[in-house]
Amino acid sequence: MNALAAYATNPAPATAPPQAMGSTGPIDVEQLSRHVQVVRRKLAAGQHAYRAGQPFHAIFLVHAGFLKTCELSEDGRERVTSFRMRGDLVGVESIGLAHYACDVVALDDSEIWELPYPPVLHACLRMPELQVRLTAALAGEIRNDRAWMLALGTLTAEQRVAAFLVDMAERHLRLGFSPRHFLLRMGRADIASFLGLKHETVTRALTKLDRLQCIDVQRRDIRLLDTDGLRRMAGQGSTVH
Amino acid sequence: MNALAAYATNPAPATAPPQAMGSTGPIDVEQLSRHVQVVRRKLAAGQHAYRAGQPFHAIFLVHAGFLKTCELSEDGRERVTSFRMRGDLVGVESIGLAHYACDVVALDDSEIWELPYPPVLHACLRMPELQVRLTAALAGEIRNDRAWMLALGTLTAEQRVAAFLVDMAERHLRLGFSPRHFLLRMGRADIASFLGLKHETVTRALTKLDRLQCIDVQRRDIRLLDTDGLRRMAGQGSTVH
DNA sequence: GGACGACTGTTACCGATCGTTACACAGGGT
DNA sequence: ACCCTGTGTAACGATCGGTAACAGTCGTCC
Numbered sequence: 001m002n003a004l005a006a007y008a009t010n011p012a013p014a015t016a017p018p019q020a021m022g023s024t025g026p027i028d029v030e031q032l033s034r035h036v037q038v039v040r041r042k043l044a045a046g047q048h049a050y051r052a053g054q055p056f057h058a059i060f061l062v063h064a065g066f067l068k069t070c071e072l073s074e075d076g077r078e079r080v081t082s083f084r085m086r087g088d089l090v091g092v093e094s095i096g097l098a099h100y101a102c103d104v105v106a107l108d109d110s111e112i113w114e115l116p117y118p119p120v121l122h123a124c125l126r127m128p129e130l131q132v133r134l135t136a137a138l139a140g141e142i143r144n145d146r147a148w149m150l151a152l153g154t155l156t157a158e159q160r161v162a163a164f165l166v167d168m169a170e171r172h173l174r175l176g177f178s179p180r181h182f183l184l185r186m187g188r189a190d191i192a193s194f195l196g197l198k199h200e201t202v203t204r205a206l207t208k209l210d211r212l213q214c215i216d217v218q219r220r221d222i223r224l225l226d227t228d229g230l231r232r233m234a235g236q237g238s239t240v241h
Numbered sequence: 242m243n244a245l246a247a248y249a250t251n252p253a254p255a256t257a258p259p260q261a262m263g264s265t266g267p268i269d270v271e272q273l274s275r276h277v278q279v280v281r282r283k284l285a286a287g288q289h290a291y292r293a294g295q296p297f298h299a300i301f302l303v304h305a306g307f308l309k310t311c312e313l314s315e316d317g318r319e320r321v322t323s324f325r326m327r328g329d330l331v332g333v334e335s336i337g338l339a340h341y342a343c344d345v346v347a348l349d350d351s352e353i354w355e356l357p358y359p360p361v362l363h364a365c366l367r368m369p370e371l372q373v374r375l376t377a378a379l380a381g382e383i384r385n386d387r388a389w390m391l392a393l394g395t396l397t398a399e400q401r402v403a404a405f406l407v408d409m410a411e412r413h414l415r416l417g418f419s420p421r422h423f424l425l426r427m428g429r430a431d432i433a434s435f436l437g438l439k440h441e442t443v444t445r446a447l448t449k450l451d452r453l454q455c456i457d458v459q460r461r462d463i464r465l466l467d468t469d470g471l472r473r474m475a476g477q478g479s480t481v482h
Numbered sequence: 483g484g485a486c487g488a489c490t491g492t493t494a495c496c497g498a499t500c501g502t503t504a505c506a507c508a509g510g511g512t
Numbered sequence: 513a514c515c516c517t518g519t520g521t522a523a524c525g526a527t528c529g530g531t532a533a534c535a536g537t538c539g540t541c542c
Binding site for chain 2: 071072073074075077078079081092093094095096097101102121124125128131132134135136137138139140141142143145146147148149150152153154155193196235236237
Binding site: 397398438439441442445 | 527528529530531536537
């Protein structure tokens with residue numbers, strides 16, 4: 001349990017777009033588990049963590065794998081609003097409601113830790129630090145969404161795809177993986193949905209970035225050849241790593 | 242102070258787009274003011290409540306007036322990410338940071354109540370109810386942003402403008418004003434920025450909705466003639482009021 | 483009071499980007 | 513082997529952006 005808790009302490013807040021985000025710190029699951037019952041759930045690729053409308057009872061910490069959150073409207077429109085990986089929280093958007101507000105689907109075999117919600121709030125009274133981190137995590141989520149709103153509202157299709165790749169690279173880096181070479185766990189359609197585009201447009205953009213020698217694409221296998229170039233396209237200063 | 246606190250208890254969570262949002266409840270400022278120093282600040286139209294980069298020290302509750310929050314990027318891009326009116330919280334996106342993350346500007350003479358932030362968290366330990374409401378407010382903010390992300394990613398320019406008008410109408414209704422006739426406090430450029438469009442496009446859409454007899458536009462004076470029609474365009478069921 | 487100027491809003495035309503449609507191909511699973 | 517999904521490519525067209533010129537409103541200054 002100690003080793004697992006160590007994984008969970010990764011500070012990665014969410015899908016950080018253009019600008020990276022400061023984070024107060026991780027949630028200490030080990031300490032939290034002394035006050036609330038933390039259940040570990042495994043999900044096969046394609047399975048739902050929860051669906052919109054199900055009774056809200058817990059938030060989740062992603063321990064392993066890869067998931068997407070989907071917003072849906074009454075009239076059938078749908079959109080991917082975030083991708084989640086190890087260290088990210090899931091379900092916080094539904095806090096305060098009786099039912100979950102969106103769908104969360106595993107894109108890969110995943111493990112998520114269930115943190116029953118009313119109990120977590122009670123635990124905050126005994127662990128003031130937890131309260132600080134929970135609110136900070138929620139606020140980080142807002143900043144993250146806002147930064148993407150800025151990107152989607154001001155960037156062209158090609159720039160959005162570049163920003164997406166830079167974001168994925170940074171998140172992989174934070175988790176200790178190579179930021180230069182990774183596998184996308186989602187299809188073109190999911191990327192397109194997230195970026196407010198159509199999947200053909202995403203394909204076109206990726207093909208063009210490949211031709212420009214910025215990246216090397218083999219279906220879901222991505223190699224970043226010119227990270228600074230991508231950053232510039234995405235409207236970010238080329239903060240060298 | 243009692244009357245003022247009563248105003249402040251309006252549950253309006255934020256700019257609610259397509260789907261309306263459930264809210265746990267308002268923040269009890271009267272009770273809160275026993276634990277933290279609540280300062281009332283007046284802002285003239287055009288003044289900033291705070292700017293990105295200034296030291297973070299408080300969140301704010303809008304008591305009167307109208308404000309916008311602006312996200313900015315390193316390379317000069319800018320976007321309005323929300324409009325705030327009475328009962329809305331401002332500054333929550335910066336919780337957990339040392340400095341504010343965005344600009345907040347009054348679009349009209351306004352009054353905001355300053356809730357010093359670390360103290361608010363301490364007060365939560367004495368007022369568990371406050372903690373519930375604060376986290377619920379933050380989560381509501383996330384849902385709100387997500388709902389708009391869905392709208393901006395899936396609707397056409399005309400539909401976005403319709404959704405914007407429906408949202409404004411609902412918020413006016415919640416505050417006890419007429420949802421059929423109101424004055425926009427922001428210019429076309431701000432609306433366009435918020436909706437991810439150009440101001441000419443917003444103008445064109447408004448003109449067309451006017452020709453379709455859905456609304457009556459006189460510059461910033463808006464009359465909704467066919468609310469259900471607007472709702473249908475915006476992809477929302479015509480929940481009759 | 484009237485004239486000027488700045489700002490905001492409106493309209494038109496043209497062009498670029500992105501969506502639409504269609505089809506071909508690769509890969510994985512049964 | 514087969515199908516089915518996901519991916520890549522291309523031609524066409526619609527929506528929205530870019531640019532510009534004009535009108536209406538407000539404030540200021542004379």
